[in-house]
Each structure stands twice: as structure tokens, then as C-alpha cells.
Amino acid sequence: MASHHSEPLAAAAVPLRYPSDCDNYLLIDNNPELPCPPYHIVTKPGQLPVEFLEPSAAQKLVIGFDCEGVDLCRNGALCIMQLAFPDAVYLVDAIEGGKELIQACKPALESDHITKVIHDCKRDSEALYFQFGIKLHNVMDTQIAYSLIQEQEQEGKKKRSDDYNYISFVSLLADKRFCGIQYPEKEEVRTLLRQDPNFWTIRPLSDMMVRAATDDVRFLLNIYEKMMEKLSKVSLWRLAVRSELYCRCFCLNDNQFADWSPLPPVPDDIEADVYVPEADILSVLDVPSGKMGRVIGRKGSTIMAVKESCNVEIHIGGAKGPPDRVFIIGPVKEVRKAEAIFRGRMLEF
Numbered sequence: 001m002a003s004h005h006s007e008p009l010a011a012a013a014v015p016l017r018y019p020s021d022c023d024n025y026l027l028i029d030n031n032p033e034l035p036c037p038p039y040h041i042v043t044k045p046g047q048l049p050v051e052f053l054e055p056s057a058a059q060k061l062v063i064g065f066d067c068e069g070v071d072l073c074r075n076g077a078l079c080i081m082q083l084a085f086p087d088a089v090y091l092v093d094a095i096e097g098g099k100e101l102i103q104a105c106k107p108a109l110e111s112d113h114i115t116k117v118i119h120d121c122k123r124d125s126e127a128l129y130f131q132f133g134i135k136l137h138n139v140m141d142t143q144i145a146y147s148l149i150q151e152q153e154q155e156g157k158k159k160r161s162d163d164y165n166y167i168s169f170v171s172l173l174a175d176k177r178f179c180g181i182q183y184p185e186k187e188e189v190r191t192l193l194r195q196d197p198n199f200w201t202i203r204p205l206s207d208m209m210v211r212a213a214t215d216d217v218r219f220l221l222n223i224y225e226k227m228m229e230k231l232s233k234v235s236l237w238r239l240a241v242r243s244e245l246y247c248r249c250f251c252l253n254d255n256q257f258a259d260w261s262p263l264p265p266v267p268d269d270i271e272a273d274v275y276v277p278e279a280d281i282l283s284v285l286d287v288p289s290g291k292m293g294r295v296i297g298r299k300g301s302t303i304m305a306v307k308e309s310c311n312v313e314i315h316i317g318g319a320k321g322p323p324d325r326v327f328i329i330g331p332v333k334e335v336r337k338a339e340a341i342f343r344g345r346m347l348e349f
Contacts, residue, residue: 039089039214041205043096045104052083053104055111061085064220065116065139067124068200068213073320074130074250079200081105084117084217091213095201102132110137110261117220119143119169121243122315126250135251137261141243142220145227146172148235169216177230178223185212233270238280240264245282245329249315252284252322278331285326285339291346292316295326302345310338 042048051059064084070077081092081102094102108114109128118124120143121136128134143166170186173179189212193199202209231239241263248257266276287295296303296316303314312330317323326342328335 037084037088037214037218039091039210041210042090042092043101045097045101048083048090048092048104049085052108052114055108055113057113060113060115062115062117062140062221062224064089064217064224065118065124066213066216066220067127068216069127070198070200071320072123072127074126074322076127076320077201078102078127078131080205080213082213082217084220086221089214089218091205091210093203093205095203099132102128102134106132106134109134112138112261114138115140117142117224119172119220120166121246122249123320125247129251135260136247137244139243139247140224140239141246142172142223142227143167143169144242144246145231145239146175146178148239149227149230152230152232152235172223173219178226179219181219183215185215233267234274234276237264237267237270238277241280242329245280248282249327249329250317250322252325278333280330281332281335283328283335283339285328285342287324287326287342288346289324292324294345294348295342297345302342306338306341309341310334312338314338 040047045053051061052063055061064082066082067078068080068082070079072078078094081094083090083092092101092105109116115138116136117140119141121139121141125136125139128136146167167175170183173181173183189199189208192208200209205213228236244261244263248260251257253259263279266279270276294302297305303316306312307314310330311334312328315327315329317325317327328338330338
């Protein structure tokens, strides 16, 4: 993995800091691979590494990535963007640095040469697209990767309904195969967010804000390496495709994503005798006003039934929007079958 030191960083004299209570974690088996990295609070583009700001095929990077904001979505303000490198975490302050700072990150966030490792990128991508015109690309989504690893390990076994539910970040951290850390502080931050939805707008950043923002990305590179070891070539391709579809999921536009990067093709190096499933697609189903209840069903029963009968993911905008739409991700035939079931439900009286 490439080093990220850069002259502009030294010239800007960004202070080198460590979260104040970095050792207050419950490490399962005392994992020695997870040191606490220093962090930099970034308010100007020149404080970021040159190789991030100027992506290059000669110096490919893999970084941990996440965003924090006020009810983060197309309308919910993005406040902090976290970038985890092997030896430091950069907290990109969108409030202090403004649009110019986030726009300076656009080439990297859209680059083929920088892999962004994130856990569930849908809302982050939506905020970047609608607020800054950034089309998030080349993402490795650990939520998707986890499901594909589970699928590999359960091959030949009958799927249960809970196999379709994706893992939370806290549960992923606790899994000894990938990290092995208990993260009770996450719930503490959620409680604060419920009390004050504008928590991430507070400046200067408190110790707790720094710790929470850093913790959401500092484990991702370690998880990435362990997941990459487990994923087959076919699963890696499916991961790449589905991660791109996650990036697009809530980013509706009028040209069917024609201005986004194309979906990854099937790799040439997959052996001829290896089964390659049909490529996933994203379908957006419009729901007539007043019919969403029928689509969801009592306590989500209709969505759960469709997931069980069709090999698809189903997402709805919920309170954040977009309203009156269902987003279906999966193989073409399965997506069409799911669409038919939902349309049938909408016609019922």
C-alpha cells in the first residue's frame, strides 16, 4: 500500500494528534494489528496528501472512507469526511473548509486509482452527489463484502430469511475473522445524535467527535485486507458491481446514470469451468401515492417475502427519501420477478 506523506502537509504544519482515549476499547484476543493512528483536522486542500489530491495509476491507494452529517442524505448536510490512510486519519472539515475543500477531493473520490473502503455507502454517495456533484466510484463496500463471504461459506445450504439482512458496522467490528473489537461507544454517539441532531456541526470538534469520526474509519483497512483474502475472483467482481450500484442507489437522475462510470465487466482471468452468475442491475420502481404501505406490508412482511422468493436486495428511501420509490438490486431475472410481485401488491384493493 502506498505511503501518503506529502510536502504540502508538512508546509501547512497540520498538528499531529492522537484521540484522547484511544486505548479504551474492548479488544478481543488483544488484537495487536490495530494501533491507534494519529489524526489531522483538514480545513484546506493543501493539508491533504498530494497523491490523494492528484490520483495516479503509478501510485494507487486504498483508503478507509466515511462521512458524517446532519441526517446525511441529499438534503442532510455533510459535515465531516474521514479518510483513513495506513499511518494517519484525515478529518476533512466540510463546515470550516466549505465547498472548495470537498470539491478538491472530487478527483480522488471519482478515481479508478483510489479504492475507497466504506461500510454501506448509499447515503454518503447521495450526499456527495446532490450537494457537491461528486459521483462516488471505485468503492469496496464492506457490508456487501461480508454478505458475499457468508454466501461463499454457505454454498449449497438453504438460505434463511436472516441471510438477506446485511451486517451492521458494530457487528462487523466484533467479528473475530475481520477485526475482533467491541465498540460500545457507537451507541453513546447515537444517543447524542438523538438528543442533538446537529451534533456534527459543533465546532471546534470535541474529543468525543474526533474519537467517533476516527473510529468509524481506522479499522477499515485491516478489515479490507482480511476480506480480500477470503473473496473468490467471482465474488470480487460481484462486489465491485454491487458497490457501484450502491453508489448510484439513491442518486436518481434523468439519464439512467449514463454520465457515471460503467459497471465492471466480468474479469478475463476467471477460469472457464467456474460458474459466473448473471450481473446485478439496479431498478427503481415508482410507487403511486398511498400505495407504499402495500409495498412494505405489515411490519415489512411483503418486502421480506419478496426477498425470500427472489434473490434481490430491496431498499426504500424512508424518512430521508426519495419518497414513493423502491430500489431493487440483483440479477435481471430476479429483479423483474420482484417488480412483478410489487406491482401486483399495488393493484390490490
